[in-house]
Amino acid sequence: MSGPRERLLAERERVASRLRDLEGDHRGVVEASRDTNADDEHDPEGATIAFERSQVDALARQARHHLDEVDAALARESAGDYGRCERCGSEIPAERLDVRPTARTCVTCA
Ligand SMILES: [Zn+2]
Numbered sequence: 001m002s003g004p005r006e007r008l009l010a011e012r013e014r015v016a017s018r019l020r021d022l023e024g025d026h027r028g029v030v031e032a033s034r035d036t037n038a039d040d041e042h043d044p045e046g047a048t049i050a051f052e053r054s055q056v057d058a059l060a061r062q063a064r065h066h067l068d069e070v071d072a073a074l075a076r077e078s079a080g081d082y083g084r085c086e087r088c089g090s091e092i093p094a095e096r097l098d099v100r101p102t103a104r105t106c107v108t109c110a
């Protein structure tokens with residue numbers, strides 16, 4: 001039986017490690033592009049690298065955003081506001097928090 005704090009900290013660790021992986025991938029992609037003749041924009045290889053880089057960027061942005069959400073949920077938890085809807089102030093059902101530990105609102109207000 002773990003409380004919301006443990007769950008959020010575990011979630012934070014999971015997302016932070018994913019972000020580290022993505023940032024590692026990003027460096028890998030950038031380095032790979034330096035090794036090839038990626039300066040030729042008609043080079044199909046260069047286009048693939050640009051595409052991969054934008055995919056990795058998008059995923060890293062999502063992960064960073066999610067990390068912010070987890071931190072905000074941890075701050076609410078510390079303040080004693082965790083699990084309360086930000087809009088109507090009613091309690092967010094535990095099943096919803098199981099699925100989305102970072103939920104700020106109840107289903108009705110979402
Ligand atoms: Zn609500």
